[in-house]
Amino acid sequence: EEVAKLLELKASLPDEGQKKFVLKTPKGTRDFNPYQMSIREGAFTKIIAAFKRHGAETIDTPVFELKETLTGKYGEDSKLIYDLADQGGELLSLRYDLTVPFARYLAMNKINNIKRYHIAKVYRRDNPAMTRGRYREFYQCDFDIAGQFDPMIPDAECVKIVAEILESLELGDYVVKVNDRKILDGMFAACGVPEDKFRSICSAVDKLDKTFWSDVRAEMIDEKGLDPVAADKIGKYVELKGGLDLVDKLLQDENLMKESSAKQGLEDMKLLLKYCELFGVLDKVSFDLSLARGLDYYTGVIYEAVLLGFSHTPGSESEETIGVGSVAGGGRYDKLVGMFDPKNKVVPCVGVSIGIERIFSILEARAMASEKKGRTTSTEVYVISAQKNMLEHRLQLCKELWDSDIKTEQSYKKNPKMLDQFQACENNGIPLAVIIGDSEIKNNVVKLRIIETRAEREVPRSEMIEEIRKELANL
């Protein structure tokens, strides 16, 4: 009976399980607070400036695409695509990158050449590693050049733009690794990889920036059924990195030279390096045979920019410095637009994507360390009541200031304390205050106060705007 009573009591209590819910953002995502937003916007401003300096225009596409638009473009990574629920109507997926939507846009609008940038969020159901700046929702900053042009001129400009951006963000020393899918394919053929395994072996090589050769070799042989002899031959090649000297050495490699694809790729690489030299960025470029890039759609030059020796989680420098520093990537994809064109019309494209999240992690950590917090607002004037019952006068002053395009705030209290109002100026870095009280009203003036120096002076009400403009110009 006692037990029955207890059960009854328990049943009468509100159902806690129903009322409680988890207060969080979805796994792998985050909010940005105003301080983080100001850091992020600072970085975007520099990146957009570089894109515009190179004459790019911008477009926007929807955050989701028809599911079939994304199908067959990403190889092994396709499993990471977010699908929308089937609620009737079209089957949709969140965009995985900005490149496939760009290609769809070009085909749909029959555009043959364009230089565009696109800064927007993309979505990947990846294993998030948020401390290292890897998220499921993240921004990409893409710059692409589409059109039938002479070899390597747009390709070299992509290297130049990456260099300009990384320098302007002051992220320290970096290297832009370059390779070419044609060289990789030629190398695979020369090593005895069957053609139908090129993409899957390429995707194994891509893991070399995160893992050891022995693991990659095992994947090739055990998972992908490659002849160990072929794997070992690949192992020799992917150790190689260098500059023009390496290109010349490989052009002497008889096995490789039997593959026309390798020869073509190496000739292109020679040109690319020469143009990079003219652009003054050759010292930042490393021709690296281990660079493969995961995505299926690349057909020519591929890039990846890496910050040297950068570990942005101080204290954990010992573990995993490999692959942490990758901050930009891209390449040439000459056949992607054709996949969307009913007549398979080719629009060659090359582009790079800036990995802003990792850059942002670095900039944020640096800002935290510096302890000098920037402002998150740009308010210029705070309107202050010197005594009670001044609200209506404050509202009129605010109106006048806003209408003169002066960034103005005031207390949302009817009768705020003087000290609280001064405190609001100090806390938010507002440089000027306009003070109004009975004596100011009587004399048809306002008091102007410089917050930093605490200097105050009276100015005629009719000259207030002009006087404030002068003060602001002096700051």
Next chain:
Amino acid sequence: EEVAKLLELKASLPDEGQKKFVLKTPKGTRDFNPYQMSIREGAFTKIIAAFKRHGAETIDTPVFELKETLTGKYGEDSKLIYDLADQGGELLSLRYDLTVPFARYLAMNKINNIKRYHIAKVYRRDNPAMTRGRYREFYQCDFDIAGQFDPMIPDAECVKIVAEILESLELGDYVVKVNDRKILDGMFAACGVPEDKFRSICSAVDKLDKTFWSDVRAEMIDEKGLDPVAADKIGKYVELKGGLDLVDKLLQDENLMKESSAKQGLEDMKLLLKYCELFGVLDKVSFDLSLARGLDYYTGVIYEAVLLGFSHTPGSESEETIGVGSVAGGGRYDKLVGMFDPKNKVVPCVGVSIGIERIFSILEARAMASEKKGRTTSTEVYVISAQKNMLEHRLQLCKELWDSDIKTEQSYKKNPKMLDQFQACENNGIPLAVIIGDSEIKNNVVKLRIIETRAEREVPRSEMIEEIRKELANL
């Protein structure tokens, strides 16, 4: 036998059904081309300037939220929420507005007061009416003030900010309709609506801007089971609109004054209109008892800004001018943050959302009509080959210009024709050209050409940057 051959032939053809797919964006969505982007960015710049003028900071939240975060916030509109497919892990939905994520952000971070703006895309599985600027993916530009403040001071600032934005966008005459959920609830009670029907009757009243009273009345009685006598009483009230005079009249309405909620709402309205007068926007404000707003979460003042007599699809002026012009809306929602707080802590909020898509439709139609197309790039200098084999010199010149932060382009052809290069300048509105040829190289100069006047002059190579800066300053 003939037939068998034909069938064989047919089978050997590529399967057209598989290769063909629809080249389009999802229903209710669209791409923005560079020209549209430049219009959109122009509008955003003005809107952000207004938000910053009022001291707002900005935040960002993920495009999707936990499904349960959105549950129970939108009333009848909940059916329009996009869910993500269950691919294992959390159940997610695309955000329906920026207000609920904002409230979740405040509760999660225990923020008691903030003035923030947020410009981002939201998603509604609505019936799209794209010619009238109604999409399934669209931007919202939200400005909200959260905190425990004195009555109507932040509420009036929201009206002021909407007025500033609409004026700066030069959209023609407009009215900001205001009402208060407390007045509506008091009115419903006074008309004999049972309390559990307040929200559903409110949602019927909300349709008055799109449909006739007779239909709304039918919905109340037939669908929502309201007593026709009550409906007819409501019908009398919702015809009323005015200013302070109407507030005073309703304060004399004995039936209404029995409802403390109505009394409170009318006192607030009086204050709101007074503050609007001090902000110089009273002539734009209309206290309108038919304004209801669809969303469940409003608890006080509600707003809606409407462009007067605006039909942005010229030629279709006869049909449906009602409701087309709504370009901003919002209100007070004092209990939303508490819904996310484990201890139900109240953070009162008020805000407005600018309906940028409709505004964009108007601006775009106007730009189309004006026929003077703006530029979509801001390139300042085009580097031109005067003859063949100048590519390397051009690349060096580009490097020098980019490194001096001068916006520069060139042809991506190795040996472009002179005429094509001049044409590129004309087509893209590039004001200056730097021309290099054998004689310029020999004399260590470049030719500077003003595209518009076709004036050319030689400048020493070492003074090129300086001379270009001078020319650009004169433009």
